[in-house]
Amino acid sequence: MTPRILKEAMDEWSREARVPTDLADRALRGRRRGRLGIVTIAAVATAAVIVSVALVVPRLGPREPAATPTRHEVIHLAPAHRPPAKVTSGDDTDGSVLTDMENSPPQKMVAAGRLALSAYWTGTGRDTRNGPDMRGGTWYLLDPATRTYQKTPWAYLNVAPGLRYAAVLEKTLPASRIGVYDTETRRVLAWIPVERPVGGVVWSPDGTRLVATTYDGDPDLPEASTQCPPGGGDRVPGSGSRAPSANRIHTSRTGFYVIDVATATAGDFHAVDPCSAPSSRSRRDFAWSRDGSLLYELGGTGERPELFYDLNGRPHDPGVDYAGQSQAGVSPDGKLLVGEQGPPTSITELATGKVVARHRELPLSAWADDDHLIGRGCAGGCGDKFDDGLVLVSVDGRRAVQLWRHRWDPQSRMWWLTALTLR
Amino acid sequence: MDAADERRFREFVSARSPALMRLAFLLTGGDQYTAEDLVQTALAKAVVKWQRIDDPEAYVKQIMYRQQISWWRLAWRQRETTTASLPEGATADDTSGAELRLVLRHALARLTPRQRAVLVLRYAEDLPEETVARLLGCSVGTIRSTAHRALARLRVTAPELADFRLSASEVTS
Numbered sequence: 001m002t003p004r005i006l007k008e009a010m011d012e013w014s015r016e017a018r019v020p021t022d023l024a025d026r027a028l029r030g031r032r033r034g035r036l037g038i039v040t041i042a043a044v045a046t047a048a049v050i051v052s053v054a055l056v057v058p059r060l061g062p063r064e065p066a067a068t069p070t071r072h073e074v075i076h077l078a079p080a081h082r083p084p085a086k087v088t089s090g091d092d093t094d095g096s097v098l099t100d101m102e103n104s105p106p107q108k109m110v111a112a113g114r115l116a117l118s119a120y121w122t123g124t125g126r127d128t129r130n131g132p133d134m135r136g137g138t139w140y141l142l143d144p145a146t147r148t149y150q151k152t153p154w155a156y157l158n159v160a161p162g163l164r165y166a167a168v169l170e171k172t173l174p175a176s177r178i179g180v181y182d183t184e185t186r187r188v189l190a191w192i193p194v195e196r197p198v199g200g201v202v203w204s205p206d207g208t209r210l211v212a213t214t215y216d217g218d219p220d221l222p223e224a225s226t227q228c229p230p231g232g233g234d235r236v237p238g239s240g241s242r243a244p245s246a247n248r249i250h251t252s253r254t255g256f257y258v259i260d261v262a263t264a265t266a267g268d269f270h271a272v273d274p275c276s277a278p279s280s281r282s283r284r285d286f287a288w289s290r291d292g293s294l295l296y297e298l299g300g301t302g303e304r305p306e307l308f309y310d311l312n313g314r315p316h317d318p319g320v321d322y323a324g325q326s327q328a329g330v331s332p333d334g335k336l337l338v339g340e341q342g343p344p345t346s347i348t349e350l351a352t353g354k355v356v357a358r359h360r361e362l363p364l365s366a367w368a369d370d371d372h373l374i375g376r377g378c379a380g381g382c383g384d385k386f387d388d389g390l391v392l393v394s395v396d397g398r399r400a401v402q403l404w405r406h407r408w409d410p411q412s413r414m415w416w417l418t419a420l421t422l423r
Numbered sequence: 424m425d426a427a428d429e430r431r432f433r434e435f436v437s438a439r440s441p442a443l444m445r446l447a448f449l450l451t452g453g454d455q456y457t458a459e460d461l462v463q464t465a466l467a468k469a470v471v472k473w474q475r476i477d478d479p480e481a482y483v484k485q486i487m488y489r490q491q492i493s494w495w496r497l498a499w500r501q502r503e504t505t506t507a508s509l510p511e512g513a514t515a516d517d518t519s520g521a522e523l524r525l526v527l528r529h530a531l532a533r534l535t536p537r538q539r540a541v542l543v544l545r546y547a548e549d550l551p552e553e554t555v556a557r558l559l560g561c562s563v564g565t566i567r568s569t570a571h572r573a574l575a576r577l578r579v580t581a582p583e584l585a586d587f588r589l590s591a592s593e594v595t596s
Contacts, residue, residue, distance in 0.1 A: 003546050009524040010449055010531070010547040017441075017448035020459055024436035027466035028429065072478065076549045182549075 004145045004184045074264035075180055075189045077208065078164060083422040085332075086369045087113035087392065094423070095369065097392060097401060098147070104389075104407040105140065105416075109147035111423060112392045112403060113368030114332065118142050118159035118421035119166070120149070125415050130222035130250045131282060134415065135173075141166060144183055157181075158210075160203040161422040165189075165261075167201040167210050174199040174215045180261055190264045194257060200285035205292045210259040214269065217252035219283040225250060228275035249274055250282045256295065258311050270313030277307055289319045290329060327363075333370045336395065347395055357396050364393075366420050371395055374420060378402070390418070428473055435479050436466060443483060449543045450491045452532040461487050488544065488558050492537050530581035538573035541566055 020026075084095030091098065095113045100106040110117040123137020139156070140149040144163050155171040164183055169175040174197030179188040198212040199219035217223055225248040255271040274284065277297060286295045289308065294316055296306045308316045328338035336356065339346040344358040362375030372394055379391045379400040389406040393399070406416065424432070440462065447458035465486040469479060476482045531539060537559075544555045545566075556563045 005523070006527070006542065006546045007549075009527040010543065012524055013453060013528045013531070014445035014449050014547070016453070017444040017458060018455060019441050019444045023440050023459075023462060023466060024433045026463045027436070027470050028424075028432070076551065076554065078545075078549060079551045079553070185549075 002145050073262045075262050077262055083114040087372050099403045106404045110404045114422055115366055115368050115420045116423045119419045121417040134220040158201050159421045160207040173218045192264045194266045196269055202287050204288050211286045211295055212257045213285040214254045215252045222250040222282040223252045251284050253284045256286050272313045294319050328366050331367050331370050338364050359397050432473055439480055485558055488540055526581045530577045533580050534573055541569045542573050
């Protein structure tokens with residue numbers, strides 16, 4: 001029995017309730033049906049009993065709620081539970097290793113330990129003078145109830161930790177509103193309107209907020225080249241100098257909103273200079289720092305691989321938990337750090353600085369638990385050198401399990417994006 | 424209550440009574456008349472404080488949650504839940520989705536009001552555990568254990584549901 005079945009059963013059942021037309025009159029005038037009269041008297045008497053009981057044993061009787069102002073929650077988010085601590089065996093265990101080696105793209109849920117493949121995008125790219133045109137394509141979203149991936153109509157989506165909610169944007173980008181989709185009930189809980197159109201959304205690590213990156217044009221279509229002013233870009237914290245600007249940029253990015261999902265309010269718009277980073281990409285979404293206190297974008301230079309901002313859009317030093325240019329970062333127990341993406345990619349023991357492993361082939365994406373990572377690639381035995389996919393690998397690299405094998409034709413111009421999210 | 428307040432109250436009832444009745448219907452285990460009583464009692468209390476209430480729907484719902492449980496807890500009126508016999512021949516092998524929901528409905532009606540209220544708030548109303556705990560005036564741990572017992576009881580009263588996956592994370596999530 002899943003929560004969805006429970007909810008559907010209750011929703012269906014509740015629709016059998018008949019709605020009396022005179023409820024307001026009854027409450028205002030004390031009008032009573034014969035049967036209701038008994039009940040109302042009983043209710044009043046009950047209230048009296050509650051009061052008297054409450055005087056003696058305060059916790060026994062429920063108190064009438066106080067009429068105090070409350071934060072107006074539009075969306076009641078179920079809190080994301082703690083992700084599984086360990087990679088486990090058995091299909092029905094929390095940290096189970098779930099693979100789909102039969103289908104490419106995957107149709108059955110792919111997961112291991114703390115992580116699941118929550119969504120993927122597939123589409124074709126078309127070269128333009130300014131870069132690849134990545135518009136169109138299709139997002140597939142994990143349905144946790146059926147453990148399958150379902151085709152969606154959205155132009156963009158991002159799944160919250162816990163896999164229950166997804167932020168979605170309608171076609172075509174940029175979009176004028178953000179949807180919060182519930183995978184349990186398979187409906188959009190609310191649409192959050194934004195004054196400036198949005199091209200990308202990312203959930204905060206605690207699953208309560210979104211950063212929505214705003215664009216004037218479609219972020220997946222490179223803009224005509226724009227010249228940044230000399231020395232353009234925001235001041236670099238601590239250096240007293242301005243960031244080197246790109247000669248030319250191809251993005252229409254304007255800034256971001258930080259959205260409180262429960263109240264479905266976009267808050268203030270924060271403008272960010274696109275010349276801050278010498279990046280030639282058109283999609284330049286903001287993402288969250290690991291503790292959710294800052295935002296960052298990819299910087300595009302070895303010296304400044306990531307540019308950090310506070311939640312008001314002001315340039316900021318990296319947070320104390322900054323792990324450098326490492327996609328996987330620090331292990332859940334805080335003991336090991338995956339270094340800059342190789343090959344080879346080193347794993348270092350933080351306490352001693354000792355390199356405990358070097359992975360020569362797999363780009364390591366994220367920690368599945370303290371002893372395993374998920375990488376992108378092939379665990380061996382792939383029929384074609386262009387086959388890759390997702391691999392679960394031990395820290396020492398000696399054990400690897402292919403989670404999903406990606407079979408593709410390099411001539412097809414087919415592109416893929418995969419998203420790993422905490423379960 | 425002046426004329427403007429009364430108009431606002433009537434508009435509120437007109438707009439929200441379907442949702443309030445659906446909630447009451449679930450809280451009372453599918454008893455139409457008790458559901459009407461519950462909504463009317465909550466609305467009558469809201470009328471008294473109408474000018475001081477910022478969020479009428481939240482206020483009325485909170486009264487309904489607590490009132491339903493208190494009616495039962497204080498044994499003022501011990502209400503039998505509606506427990507029609509289960510469909511003949513319903514087995515795990517041949518039970519369709521619609522039949523399963525019917526089975527589940529009967530099983531829900533057999534829960535105590537408190538157990539049912541926790542499941543209704545958690546799953547029908549989609550409220551987080553912390554909110555449910557605040558609304559029902561108890562701890563998060565109590566909500567978790569109540570939900571756990573309620574789901575376990577559903578499985579006992581409706582063995583047809585045993586084939587569906589029920590994990591600890593779903594119980595407490």
